[in-house]
Structures are given as C-alpha cells and as structure tokens.
Amino acid sequence: MKGTGFLLLCALLVACGPDRVAEIDAEIEKLSAERVELSVVTAARSEADAAEHRLAEAQAGLDRVREEGKRLANEKAQLEAAIAHEGELVEQARGEIAAAQQATATELAEIDKKDGEIAQARARAMGVREQAAVLAREIRPGDPAWATERRVKSVQEFIAKVARDYPDDPVVAELARSDEQPSADPAEAGALAAQKAARLRDRFTRIYDLETPEVSAGAKAPAAPK
Amino acid sequence: MGPPSTSKWMRGVALLVLLGGMGLGPCTSEKELRAAEAKRDALLASTRPKSDFWPEVERKGTAVKAEKAATAELAKETAQNQALAQEIAGLEQRAGDARSQHAAADTALAGAKAELERARAERARRDETLAGFASRQRAGGPS
Helix, strand or coil: CHHHHHHHHHHHHHHCCCCHHHHHHHHHHHHHHHEEEHHHHHHHHHHHHHHHHHHHHHHHHHHHHHHHHHHHHHHHHHHHHHHHHHHHHHHHHHHHHHHHHHHHHHHHHHHHHHHHHHHHHHHHHHHHHHHHHHHHHHCCCCCCHHHHHHHHHHHHHHHHHHHHHCCCCHHHHHHHHHCCCCCCCHHHHHHHHHHHHHHHHHHHHHHCCCCCHHHHCCCCCCCCCC | CCHHHHHHHHHHHHHHHHHHHHHHCCCCCHHHHHHHHHHHHHHHHHEEEHHHHHHHHHHHHHHHHHHHHHHHHHHHHHHHHHHHHHHHHHHHHHHHHHHHHHHHHHHHHHHHHHHHHHHHHHHHHHHHHHHHHHHHHHCCCCC
16 A cells, blocks of 8 residues: 555656646736836937937026026116116216306395496596596696695595595595695696596596506496495 | 535546646746737836926926017016116106207307406406505606
8 A cells, every 4th residue: 555655656746746837827927016117218218318318408598598587687777777876976966057057146236236246346446536637637737826726626526525435545535635735836736636636536547447448438337326 | 316426526537627627738838928018028128117397397387388488478578677767767868958958058168267367357357457556656756
C-alpha cells in the first residue's frame, strides 16, 4: 500500500507542474493595467514642457509689461510733479508781477508828485527871475534921480521879499542885508541896485536850470505857483 | 474484491498516471513560455508605469493654469499701461502748456521789473533835481 501511494505521488508531481505561461499572461494583464504606452508618456511630457515653456514666455511678457508699467507710472509721477512745479512757478511769477506793477504804480505816483514839486519850484523861480530881469532893465543911467530912487526902492523891496520867501539862501540874505545901508549917490545906488537885480536873476536861473532846453522849450513847463 | 486487489488497482492507476505524465511532459511547451516572456518583455519595453505619466499630466495642468492666469494678468496690465500711456500723453500736453505759461509769465515779469526800474530811475532823477535845487539854494559863492 505504501509503495503504491509513493508511486502515485511521484506521478502527480511529474504530471502537474506549475503553468508558467499562465502566470506570465496574468503578469502581462496586470502590467497592461498598471502601465501606459511610452509614446503617451512622451507626448504628455512634451505637452507639459510646451505648457511650461508657454508659461515662462507669458511670465516673461508679464514681467516686461510690469516693468513698463513701473516706468510709465514713474513718468506719470514726474510729469505731474513737473506740472505742479510749473504751476507754482507761474503763480510765483504772477505774484511778483503784481507786486512789481503795484510798486511801479507807486513810483509813477511819486514821479507825478515830484514833477509837480519841480514845476512849482521852477515856476516860483521863474517869477523871481523875470521880475529881477525887469527891475534890472528898468534902471537906466540917464533916468532922473527921482525915477532911479523909486526903482532902487522897488529892487530893495523885491529882494527883501525874495529873502523872506527863500530864507535858506545865503546869497539872497546877503543882498537883502546890503540894502540896509544904501548909497547917497542916486546914480551909484541905481547901478548897485541894477547889479543886485541881475545877480538875483542869474542866481535863480542857475539854481533852477531855467535855461536848460527842456525848461526853456516848455517840455517841463512849470506849473503855476499855488 | 479484497485489499490486495485494491492495492493492485491503485498501483495500476499510478503507473498509468506516471506513464501518461512522462509521455506528455510539463503542462505547457517551452515555445509558448518563451513567447509569453517575449510578449511581457515587449510590453515592459514599450510602456512606462502610470506613475511616470500622471505627474506629467499634472505638470501640464499646473502650467496651463498658471499660463492662463499670467495671460489674464498680462492683458489686464497691458490695458492699464495703455491707459497710463494715454494719461501721460495728456500730461505731456499739460506740461507743455504749463511750461509755455511759465515762460510767458517770466517774460511778463521781466517786463514788469524793467518798467519798475525805469520808474525808479525816473523818480531818482526827480529826487536829484529837487535835491539839486535845495543844495544850490543853500550854497553861497558867486551867483
């Protein structure tokens, strides 16, 4: 019985060995489920590379646009600052123009005032000069004594009046003082009075520039004394 | 049929199986095995694990998504830049106008200052005239 069992076992071992083909088929089936074609993987890799390349280009483009945006924003800020600065300068210039125009108006008013003072001073001086000239001309050597005495007196009164009107003038004061002791000789007194009147005429002509062309021509016509 | 006949029968069956197995050999042939192995090897050579494939798909998806976002951002910032460029063109015009106004104001200021200087000079001339009257009036000497 034992020999028979052993023989049967050997027969079964030899006849029913493992089926390798079936195992490999099973392995193939499993591999087919777990793996994909190489070309598919390669295509997927290429597409991923291309997508990343496009992404890199898009990002590079975005970087460029952002840089451009920064440059533009900076340019805009500079322009706005420049406009504001120009506006401030314009306002400042307008303020200075207004101030200069105001100062000019003040100066022109002063000029008008001074012109009036000059005209008035010259008009007074012109009156003195003309009166002195008339008095000097009226004293003539051949006139009668009474007439000469009367004109000498007129000269004395006139010089006294001028001395009152121009108290700061030492020459006029000196002429007025010298009249306090007149000469006894009418002819000499007349000549002296005529000389004084002529001195007075010439002094006022010189002091007030009465013979300068502009005054003589009337360009700066003296105003009437007030 | 007693035990000796049963043993004889089993021995016969074993011999028959042994003879049958020896005569047929293994369950499959060597040729089929090699073909199966070749098929498996070819499969291994022509394929890659899915673990190699899906990361590529994911990489592509991530890149496409990011590209889409970058493109949208690019369009947005390009539009902003165009708007900025238009603003700058307007500002350049305004800056030119402002510079012209400044130049005109400077010219007007120079004119106003010159006018003021002339007026001051004229007033000074008149002051000198009046001062000359007074100083000559106070001075003695030959008349």
